[in-house]
Amino acid sequence: MGRVTARRRAHHVTAGQTTARPETLVVEEPLEIRINGKPITVTMRTPGSDVELAQGFLLTEGVIGQRDDLLTVRYCRGAEEDESGFSQNTYNVLDIALAPHVPMPEVDVTRNFYTTSSCGVCGKASLEAVRLSSKHCPGDDPSTVPAAVLSAMPAQLREAQKVFASTGGLHAAALFTADGTMLVVREDIGRHNAVDKVIGWALEQNRIPLTGTVLLVSGRASFELTQKAVMAGIPVLAAVSAPSSLAVDLAGQSGLTLVAFLRGESMNVYTRPDRVTF
Numbered sequence: 258m259g260r261v262t263a264r265r266r267a268h269h270v271t272a273g274q275t276t277a278r279p280e281t282l283v284v285e286e287p288l289e290i291r292i293n294g295k296p297i298t299v300t301m302r303t304p305g306s307d308v309e310l311a312q313g314f315l316l317t318e319g320v321i322g323q324r325d326d327l328l329t330v331r332y333c334r335g336a337e338e339d340e341s342g343f344s345q346n347t348y349n350v351l352d353i354a355l356a357p358h359v360p361m362p363e364v365d366v367t368r369n370f371y372t373t374s375s376c377g378v379c380g381k382a383s384l385e386a387v388r389l390s391s392k393h394c395p396g397d398d399p400s401t402v403p404a405a406v407l408s409a410m411p412a413q414l415r416e417a418q419k420v421f422a423s424t425g426g427l428h429a430a431a432l433f434t435a436d437g438t439m440l441v442v443r444e445d446i447g448r449h450n451a452v453d454k455v456i457g458w459a460l461e462q463n464r465i466p467l468t469g470t471v472l473l474v475s476g477r478a479s480f481e482l483t484q485k486a487v488m489a490g491i492p493v494l495a496a497v498s499a500p501s502s503l504a505v506d507l508a509g510q511s512g513l514t515l516v517a518f519l520r521g522e523s524m525n526v527y528t529r530p531d532r533v534t535f
Contacts, residue, residue, distance in 0.1 A: 286303075311353060321359060448479075
């Protein structure tokens with residue numbers, strides 16, 4: 258498994274003075290995901306929790322719906338060769354075997370598949386694609402969460418971001434119960450990867466659909482992250498930064514509670530405000 262951080266030399270400039278010193282950086286490496294030996298997608302990620310990442314990605318792209326849809330997930334050898342001419346295991350290629358009852362995806366599964374399928378018509382086709390393909394729509398989830406519990410979540414997430422503390426270069430996602438209990442935290446250089454890792458963890462724990470939970474992300478709430486929450490059946494998505502217009506539209510259509518600008522005791526609730534209690 259690759260390292261999560263690396264050291265690189267930098268020239269630090271302050272008050273007109275320059276000092277050469279080593280800096281700790283987050284590692285970024287490609288991960289190729291294959292299904293039954295066929296390359297499906299490549300994502301740039303921070304090594305670690307790769308199996309969770311791949312499983313979460315396949316679930317949120319509608320390829321699988323539960324853990325039983327997978328037979329095996331294993332690292333396989335890449336294209337690089339050692340001095341003897343044998344291919345090396347770089348831990349950057351994962352091959353996933355689907356269960357016999359699960360069909361191969363009809364099209365290549367790539368980042369922003371639903372977004373690019375919108376054909377520019379205000380995202381209408383994108384919203385419809387997610388609504389129709391989700392096996393775990395959160396709209397009927399009766400869960401509620403106190404506003405005070407939501408307000409305490411960002412501090413818990415920041416405290417759990419161990420690698421961010423040393424690099425400042427990672428996004429994070431965390432899954433909470435409605436009473437504020439933190440279930441899992443994952444960090445990654447890609448915000449979508451961090452969410453996929455969290456959902457992949459839930460898949461391993463047989464917790465899909467994720468009823469009665471809150472997904473907290475350390476950045477903004479994009480369409481893609483909202484899509485992933487909907488596909489996993491998460492009723493509440495909270496973000497410390499801003500949402501996009503298409504994210505709000507998708508949340509509204511799917512019955513997802515979307516909370517953004519979650520800072521201290523302040524927050525904006527854009528959809529399904531009935532789930533936030535006071």
